[in-house]
Amino acid sequence: MAPRTTERLVNLTICLLTTRRFLSKEEIRRVVEGYRGLNDSNFERTFERDKDDLRELGIPIEVGNHEPLFDDEPGYRISRQDFELPPIELTAEEAAVVLVASRAWQQARHAESSMTAISKLRAAGVTADTARLDALMPTVNASEPAFDPVWDAVASGTPIRFEYRGSEQRHLEPWGILTHRGKWYVIGFDTDRQDRRMFKLSRISDGPYRDGPAGSVTIPPGVVLRDLAGALDPARPDRTATLAIREGTLAVLRRTASPTEWPAPLPAGYTAHRVEYASTSDFAAEVVAAGPDVLVLDPPELQERVIAALRDLRDGGQR
Amino acid sequence: MSTSADQVARLLALVPYVQANPGISVKQVAREFGIAPRQVVKDLQVAYMCGRPGGLPGDLIEVDMEAVESDGVIHLDNAEELQRPMRLRADEALSLTLGLQSVREVAPPQLTGHVDSALAKLQGAAGAAADRTQVRVLAADEAVRRTIGDAIGGDRRLRLVYDAPTGTTTRTVDPLQVSSSDGYAYLQAWSEVPDTVTPAADGRSAPGWRHFRLDRIAEATVLEAPRHTHSTRPEPLDGWLDRVDSVAEVTLELGPEAAWAVDYYPMDLLSTGADGSVRVRVRVAEPLWLRNLLLRLAGGVRRVDPPKAADSARAAAAEALARYEQLGLGR
Numbered sequence: 001m002a003p004r005t006t007e008r009l010v011n012l013t014i015c016l017l018t019t020r021r022f023l024s025k026e027e028i029r030r031v032v033e034g035y036r037g038l039n040d041s042n043f044e045r046t047f048e049r050d051k052d053d054l055r056e057l058g059i060p061i062e063v064g065n066h067e068p069l070f071d072d073e074p075g076y077r078i079s080r081q082d083f084e085l086p087p088i089e090l091t092a093e094e095a096a097v098v099l100v101a102s103r104a105w106q107q108a109r110h111a112e113s114s115m116t117a118i119s120k121l122r123a124a125g126v127t128a129d130t131a132r133l134d135a136l137m138p139t140v141n142a143s144e145p146a147f148d149p150v151w152d153a154v155a156s157g158t159p160i161r162f163e164y165r166g167s168e169q170r171h172l173e174p175w176g177i178l179t180h181r182g183k184w185y186v187i188g189f190d191t192d193r194q195d196r197r198m199f200k201l202s203r204i205s206d207g208p209y210r211d212g213p214a215g216s217v218t219i220p221p222g223v224v225l226r227d228l229a230g231a232l233d234p235a236r237p238d239r240t241a242t243l244a245i246r247e248g249t250l251a252v253l254r255r256t257a258s259p260t261e262w263p264a265p266l267p268a269g270y271t272a273h274r275v276e277y278a279s280t281s282d283f284a285a286e287v288v289a290a291g292p293d294v295l296v297l298d299p300p301e302l303q304e305r306v307i308a309a310l311r312d313l314r315d316g317g318q319r
Numbered sequence: 320m321s322t323s324a325d326q327v328a329r330l331l332a333l334v335p336y337v338q339a340n341p342g343i344s345v346k347q348v349a350r351e352f353g354i355a356p357r358q359v360v361k362d363l364q365v366a367y368m369c370g371r372p373g374g375l376p377g378d379l380i381e382v383d384m385e386a387v388e389s390d391g392v393i394h395l396d397n398a399e400e401l402q403r404p405m406r407l408r409a410d411e412a413l414s415l416t417l418g419l420q421s422v423r424e425v426a427p428p429q430l431t432g433h434v435d436s437a438l439a440k441l442q443g444a445a446g447a448a449a450d451r452t453q454v455r456v457l458a459a460d461e462a463v464r465r466t467i468g469d470a471i472g473g474d475r476r477l478r479l480v481y482d483a484p485t486g487t488t489t490r491t492v493d494p495l496q497v498s499s500s501d502g503y504a505y506l507q508a509w510s511e512v513p514d515t516v517t518p519a520a521d522g523r524s525a526p527g528w529r530h531f532r533l534d535r536i537a538e539a540t541v542l543e544a545p546r547h548t549h550s551t552r553p554e555p556l557d558g559w560l561d562r563v564d565s566v567a568e569v570t571l572e573l574g575p576e577a578a579w580a581v582d583y584y585p586m587d588l589l590s591t592g593a594d595g596s597v598r599v600r601v602r603v604a605e606p607l608w609l610r611n612l613l614l615r616l617a618g619g620v621r622r623v624d625p626p627k628a629a630d631s632a633r634a635a636a637a638e639a640l641a642r643y644e645q646l647g648l649g650r
């Protein structure tokens with residue numbers, strides 16, 4: 001029966017697009033092929049389900065009344081302006097990057113959304129050829145269980161609640177979803193803390209669940225996601241360390257370092273460098289990870305931390 | 320969503336599309352919509368039964384089914400109501416925006432302007448929902464991305480100075496593709512043997528396809544020599560660990576202060592302790608990687624199994640401490 005259902009849904013869409021005034025349920029039943037043979041209760045049920053199906057597809061069915069004096073019976077119509085994709089013209093280069101973008105998703109569900117978006121753009125006259133951009137293949141991946149519900153909440157503007165780090169209950173009006181170096185975050189207004197907050201999706205231990213009506217989240221004017229995401233960038237370095245780096249190693253570190261003098265003798269094969277850093281604990285871990293290839297000469301608090309960690313490892317091992 | 324709903328969504332894009340492209344082939348429509356040609360014909364058979372209320376012949380969408388079935392070309396008429404596609408749904412706009420932002424992160428700077436203007440136009444057509452995502456990938460600086468773009472566009476070989484974890488190498492490569500995966504950008508290229516081979520990199524010095532992390536490319540220079548073509552294709556980046564022959568499995572117990580590592584490194588969580596400690600399984604393809612990880616986590620690692628797996632990290636710590644003693648410290 002699937003083709004019959006499709007026919008009825010398309011006919012209903014065309015019917016509601018054709019009319020300027022609101023059509024009553026009875027009028028719709030009379031004119032739309034597929035409703036005529038149904039008895040009263042079957043018609044009611046089918047019509048309700050059809051409306052839901054079309055709305056889920058994003059078709060804006062308006063409810064109203066053309067006779068304000070007799071407001072007992074609602075009518076329906078689709079405003080062409082709300083239904084149709086506004087004009088969009090892309091240059092060949094823009095169309096090509098959009099097509100590359102549509103192939104980035106690794107999750108079937110989002111790959112499909114991108115694909116339908118592309119077919120709509122094609123139907124609007126956008127032609128795309130990616131032959132020249134074959135050398136570009138970004139991929140987007142999301143494995144966190146909370147990803148899909150958070151994504152839906154962001155897309156539909158729905159408040160959510162969830163358990164964070166296994167204990168805290170949080171309530172959030174989600175403004176946006178972002179990925180930074182492969183990890184996903186949701187950012188929004190935390191209604192418990194009455195402030196904007198960012199949460200890592202991998203730490204959401206239960207949920208999220210719907211916590212309010214769709215469309216009820218409004219992003220305050222002036223909030224730009226890109227600026228809020230800046231909090232994830234490494235802090236600006238405000239401290240300087242002097243390190244002894246073994247020749248021929250740690251080129252990555254050396255690229256940001258500048259050679260310097262050290263008044264005392266260094267072990268053979270090491271030269272002194274100055275490096276800027278932001279967080280003592282993070283930078284200490286970085287230095288320890290390099291093992292004997294890098295030694296801290298200054299400042300003392302960094303040096304003490306590194307030596308303590310090295311001792312832990314050498315002596316601890318199996319505690 | 321039901322299959323009918325999917326078909327409705329497709330028809331509402333397909334009907335305007337074939338009207339905008341009279342005489343287009345069934346095959347091409349199938350390719351562009353990512354469905355089987357047989358499904359295109361089925362869809363058209365349904366469209367043929369749809370139309371304006373009334374259901375009289377003049378009200379229905381006209382499809383030349385004979386041309387579809389015998390010549391494989393589509394002529395569709397009398398569907399004025401469906402000349403424009405539907406608006407993008409919020410999730411469609413969001414998916415595409417995030418895809419574009421991912422392109423922007425890896426694209427050569429020559430393309431950034433096009434990505435930005437496409438994003439702006441998409442937001443204009445889709446509204447606010449498109450503005451709710453953000454992507455950051457660790458890539459190379461603009462100069463390196465530009466050089467790679469020039470080499471691929473001009474079909475030239477590239478000279479790379481690459482900071483591998485095992486040491487810096489200089490080599491000639493044939494660049495193929497720039498991709499991104501899990502937050503890092505990579506250059507896929509055929510690599511000749513590096514100029515100098517460090518002992519640690521010894522096993523991997525044969526020519527072949529490599530994935531170079533963009534943020535580790537220190538310098539890139541376009542060469543005069545034209546890019547060579549190769550008969551093989553590189554293996555995909557994802558799942559490379561599954562293809563490495565010598566993968567060792569190591570189990571770690573991490574104290575609560577080191578449990579953050581589960582989020583950052585490829586490890587499988589086995590169990591969580593009451594005190595916030597975790598037991599994880601790590602698959603190790605590169606012993607040096609494990610050594611560096613254990614050093615980084617240091618005292619946060621409570622137990623390593625097999626214990627031998629920690630030997631090189633412990634030796635490295637002992638060697639580093641010996642150097643500090645040489646400096647008169649850490650005794």
